[in-house]
Amino acid sequence: MRKHFGWFCAALVISNSFAGQAAVTSMSDINNNANSHYESEAVGLLSHYLQVDTTNPPGNEKLGAQFLASVLGKEGIQAHLFDTAPGRTCVYARLKGNGKKRAIILLNHIDVVPANAHDWKHHPFKGEIIDGEIWGRGTLDIKGFGIAQLETMLMLKRSGKVLDRDIIFLATPDEESGGEHGARVFVKNHSDLVRDAEFLLNEVGAIYTNDSGKPLYWGVDIAEKSVLWLKLTVTGEAGHASLPLPDSAPNKLVLALAKIIESPPPPHVSPVVAQSFHDIAPAMPEPMKSYLTDITASIQDPKVYAAILANKQLGAVLRNTISLTVLKSGYKTNVIPKEATAELDCRLLPATDKDQFIKEIKDTVSPFGVEVSELTWQKADASLPCSALFDAITKVAAKEQPGVPVVPIICPGFTDSHWFRDMDTICYGFAPFEVDPEHIATIHGTNERIPVRSFVQGIKFLHEIINNLAGPSDVQ
Ligand SMILES: [Zn+2]
Numbered sequence: 001m002r003k004h005f006g007w008f009c010a011a012l013v014i015s016n017s018f019a020g021q022a023a024v025t026s027m028s029d030i031n032n033n034a035n036s037h038y039e040s041e042a043v044g045l046l047s048h049y050l051q052v053d054t055t056n057p058p059g060n061e062k063l064g065a066q067f068l069a070s071v072l073g074k075e076g077i078q079a080h081l082f083d084t085a086p087g088r089t090c091v092y093a094r095l096k097g098n099g100k101k102r103a104i105i106l107l108n109h110i111d112v113v114p115a116n117a118h119d120w121k122h123h124p125f126k127g128e129i130i131d132g133e134i135w136g137r138g139t140l141d142i143k144g145f146g147i148a149q150l151e152t153m154l155m156l157k158r159s160g161k162v163l164d165r166d167i168i169f170l171a172t173p174d175e176e177s178g179g180e181h182g183a184r185v186f187v188k189n190h191s192d193l194v195r196d197a198e199f200l201l202n203e204v205g206a207i208y209t210n211d212s213g214k215p216l217y218w219g220v221d222i223a224e225k226s227v228l229w230l231k232l233t234v235t236g237e238a239g240h241a242s243l244p245l246p247d248s249a250p251n252k253l254v255l256a257l258a259k260i261i262e263s264p265p266p267p268h269v270s271p272v273v274a275q276s277f278h279d280i281a282p283a284m285p286e287p288m289k290s291y292l293t294d295i296t297a298s299i300q301d302p303k304v305y306a307a308i309l310a311n312k313q314l315g316a317v318l319r320n321t322i323s324l325t326v327l328k329s330g331y332k333t334n335v336i337p338k339e340a341t342a343e344l345d346c347r348l349l350p351a352t353d354k355d356q357f358i359k360e361i362k363d364t365v366s367p368f369g370v371e372v373s374e375l376t377w378q379k380a381d382a383s384l385p386c387s388a389l390f391d392a393i394t395k396v397a398a399k400e401q402p403g404v405p406v407v408p409i410i411c412p413g414f415t416d417s418h419w420f421r422d423m424d425t426i427c428y429g430f431a432p433f434e435v436d437p438e439h440i441a442t443i444h445g446t447n448e449r450i451p452v453r454s455f456v457q458g459i460k461f462l463h464e465i466i467n468n469l470a471g472p473s474d475v476q
Pocket of ligand 1: 141203
């Protein structure tokens with residue numbers, strides 16, 4: 001059964017101060033001899049992986065997949081490669097447990113967005129370590145997390161422990177273009193390999209810090225917004241521009257678009273958004289701190305609502321959004337064209353009725369003769385923030401950073417998680433790296449990099465989370 005977004009869970013008590021220390025697994029895996037060099041090993045692996053250029057387009061993820069598979073193979077973990085398109089390959093490997101509990105998938109994507117070396121302080125594809133930071137496209141999105149997951153597999157294998165769950169490592173191509181040539185094909189052709197998974201841990205969430213590096217909260221992405229792309233088309237009489245036509249196609253389109261822009265979708269505060277904002281509030285400066293503490297009450301004041309929307313991240317999860325992105329009409333200044341088109345990128349909250357949303361757009365633009373057609377629809381969804389995996393994250397947060405809350409968040413973007421939510425897998429986005437606003441701004445931007453300290457600490461935290469979730473009974 002698909003998890004819908006209308007729920008709220010009484011167990012969503014997410015200050016981690018209550019969590020029991022006793023439930024946290026010991027660090028014996030890390031401290032044993034075989035894993036004592038995990039920090040330098042992981043940094044070396046990430047540096048190497050960053051040098052494999054998997055810029056999408058075109059991707060060429062096969063090279064990255066072969067690298068990951070070779071590392072797993074050297075450790076005696078059999079990795080399988082599956083081509084999802086020419087030159088585009090998934091890596092799949094499974095550490096067998098005792099089968100007492102269902103599997104967890106560690107999911108990451110191999111591709112990265114383009115990077116122009118001229119715009120960077122240090123080369124984006126050399127994997128250099130400079131002043132305590134690892135530089136390169138993908139360090140944060142998301143090769144760093146891919147290597148953290150890989151290193152966790154190596155450490156678990158070396159420990160020799162038999163876990164209560166199978167641990168599945170899955171790296172996919174084409175996530176940055178929507179996964180059509182990656183996760184979609186893998187799930188379509190090989191769902192039997194992952195159907196037994198209860199959980200999936202993917203990208204997006206992180207340990208968010210302030211500018212000084214003080215951890216504010218562990219943000220766990222539990223939901224994403226659906227993607228709906230619409231095309232608006234209108235036709236009219238063509239003619240010479242010296243004889244204006246009030247009902248020309250461009251005029252009608254502009255008037256229709258003005259209506260859409262003037263009346264953006266209203267706010268929709270789901271219980272999870274309200275809880276999430278409430279828990280983020282203490283980490284925010286005033287007056288945002290007060291606004292977010294009770295978002296439902298705050299947005300009744302138009303000035304406060306406008307102030308909240310000015311924060312793009314917060315505003316994007318508070319309502320459905322519409323961005324006008326493509327406008328096309330005309331080819332010569334003195335010719336009134338016959339047709340005008342526009343494209344809208346709409347992002348819908350999980351509870352939204354798509355057909356109703358489209359109907360409202362049509363009702364707005366049809367008086368102008370504008371027709372609406374659907375270009376793309378990718379349905380996202382949510383996962384309940386009450387689960388053994390959420391508990392495991394909370395326990396590790398309580399042990400490692402007492403008092404720092406774990407907060408379920410909604411991602412305004414889109415990842416590969418939805419392909420797996422469709423199979424009823426509980427999917428969270430959480431890479432346990434500390435990130436500050438300066439480093440977050442480098443994702444899909446220039447100078448992407450991760451501090452070595454944050455990277456190796458994140459691996460330690462991930463290893464602890466997996467041990468809490470899947471560790472054999474005698475260590476829990
Ligand atoms: Zn990503």
